[in-house]
Amino acid sequence: MRMKELARRSGIPVPTIKYYLRESLLASGTATAPNQASYDEHHLRRLRLIRALIDVGGLSITDTRDVLRAADDADEFHPDLLGATHSALGTARRPPVSEDRRAAAAKEVDEFVTRRGWQIHPGNPALDRLADVIATLRTLDLDRVCETLDAYADAATELAEHEVRLLARLADPDEQGDGQPRPDAMEAVVAGSILGKALLYALHALAREAVATRTFDQSSS
Amino acid sequence: MRMKELARRSGIPVPTIKYYLRESLLASGTATAPNQASYDEHHLRRLRLIRALIDVGGLSITDTRDVLRAADDADEFHPDLLGATHSALGTARRPPVSEDRRAAAAKEVDEFVTRRGWQIHPGNPALDRLADVIATLRTLDLDRVCETLDAYADAATELAEHEVRLLARLADPDEQGDGQPRPDAMEAVVAGSILGKALLYALHALAREAVATRTFDQSSS
Numbered sequence: 001m002r003m004k005e006l007a008r009r010s011g012i013p014v015p016t017i018k019y020y021l022r023e024s025l026l027a028s029g030t031a032t033a034p035n036q037a038s039y040d041e042h043h044l045r046r047l048r049l050i051r052a053l054i055d056v057g058g059l060s061i062t063d064t065r066d067v068l069r070a071a072d073d074a075d076e077f078h079p080d081l082l083g084a085t086h087s088a089l090g091t092a093r094r095p096p097v098s099e100d101r102r103a104a105a106a107k108e109v110d111e112f113v114t115r116r117g118w119q120i121h122p123g124n125p126a127l128d129r130l131a132d133v134i135a136t137l138r139t140l141d142l143d144r145v146c147e148t149l150d151a152y153a154d155a156a157t158e159l160a161e162h163e164v165r166l167l168a169r170l171a172d173p174d175e176q177g178d179g180q181p182r183p184d185a186m187e188a189v190v191a192g193s194i195l196g197k198a199l200l201y202a203l204h205a206l207a208r209e210a211v212a213t214r215t216f217d218q219s220s221s
Numbered sequence: 222m223r224m225k226e227l228a229r230r231s232g233i234p235v236p237t238i239k240y241y242l243r244e245s246l247l248a249s250g251t252a253t254a255p256n257q258a259s260y261d262e263h264h265l266r267r268l269r270l271i272r273a274l275i276d277v278g279g280l281s282i283t284d285t286r287d288v289l290r291a292a293d294d295a296d297e298f299h300p301d302l303l304g305a306t307h308s309a310l311g312t313a314r315r316p317p318v319s320e321d322r323r324a325a326a327a328k329e330v331d332e333f334v335t336r337r338g339w340q341i342h343p344g345n346p347a348l349d350r351l352a353d354v355i356a357t358l359r360t361l362d363l364d365r366v367c368e369t370l371d372a373y374a375d376a377a378t379e380l381a382e383h384e385v386r387l388l389a390r391l392a393d394p395d396e397q398g399d400g401q402p403r404p405d406a407m408e409a410v411v412a413g414s415i416l417g418k419a420l421l422y423a424l425h426a427l428a429r430e431a432v433a434t435r436t437f438d439q440s441s442s
Contacts (some may be wrong), residue, residue, distance in 0.1 A: 140406040156427070
């Protein structure tokens with residue numbers, strides 16, 4: 001199909017598609033004439049994925065490119081593929097906490113990870129993020145929140161176990177019904193990973209309101 | 222203390238503090254002379270809170286103002302106070318999905334919320350966010366992820382129950398040890414709510430890597 005048809009079917013304007021081509025998020029079409037190219041269903045699927053990662057997953061253009069590259073380079077599901085989808089966490093700003101407090105928090109994170117028996121790559125930006133959050137909580141005299149780290153980690157682990165099973169199934173040809181791997185299996189893993197995060201965040205916000213309302217109604221009746 | 226001292230102790234530059242004053246995030250100091258004001262420990266605490274919400278919580282200036290206003294207006298813990306902290310969710314972009322698919326997803330969210338027995342205010346932006354995520358998952362042929370909504374909701378509910386108990390304790394004078402309410406109890410609730418979210422997100426990223434690595438190591442050995 002021509003660029004115009006690709007824009008119509010994806011709902012994405014032509015200049016935006018051209019931008020994704022320049023930024024190497026989308027592969028070039030097949031040249032059919034000078035200044036003319038033809039695009040296929042793969043381009044359409046890829047465009048939908050790009051917009052899902054940016055609009056719903058909240059990824060930047062750079063993070064989107066990194067994540068898609070990881071998906072293109074992988075031929076099976078592995079932890080590093082999931083690791084690439086953590087990049088969106090790395091953009092938070094450093095809070096103004098003292099050096100001492102930041103160092104103590106980093107040590108606390110280190111001990112916590114060891115105690116939980118978690119194998120974490122030192123480059124995972126969530127390690128720094130967690131230390132920032134802990135240092136900030138202590139600066140605000142919210143040590144009590146830090147004391148309940150395990151409750152958060154338990155819920156996060158339960159969820160992660162569910163997600164990893166789900167993502168492994170998305171990558172498994174035996175699970176596709178016809179025994180054929182879906183052509184976009186690794187794209188599906190990446191999309192499932194990023195959108196699973198968005199799903200959790202939205203459900204968490206809803207669950208908090210539901211639980212708070214229920215608790216409040218009970219205590220005031 | 223003078224503005225310069227406030228900047229030194231908070232680690233926040235003077236121009237930034239002046240910006241927060243203009244944007245009404247921070248209350249004016251007590252005038253001591255024309256063009257001179259004095260600030261106290263409350264200002265320092267508030268500045269730290271503002272930076273925590275922006276740097277660690279990822280809130281915009283506008284969202285920070287809304288959340289702080291809700292804390293200042295509340296004299297006890299209630300669900301609406303928590304609701305104000307959901308505002309940061311509302312800024313995601315709408316994905317390019319068809320009108321039909323979006324309407325079907327909104328209906329699905331509605332039924333899901335009813336089935337779970339959740340009482341949710343119609344203005345909670347997470348309802349729209351959830352519908353966007355579901356519509357996007359279906360557009361990407363990731364229906365399988367949607368089928369596991371309950372697993373995400375179970376983990377989110379368990380966590381929310383923990384958090385609401387924790388936040389209610391932060392607001393409860395009997396829990397402060399000396400029987401006195403802490404002067405910033407509602408600020409603590411808001412900070413605990415926003416930073417609790419940041420805590421979950423970081424721990425979720427770590428748990429995913431830990432679980433994926435464990436699963437992968439087991440299956441390849």
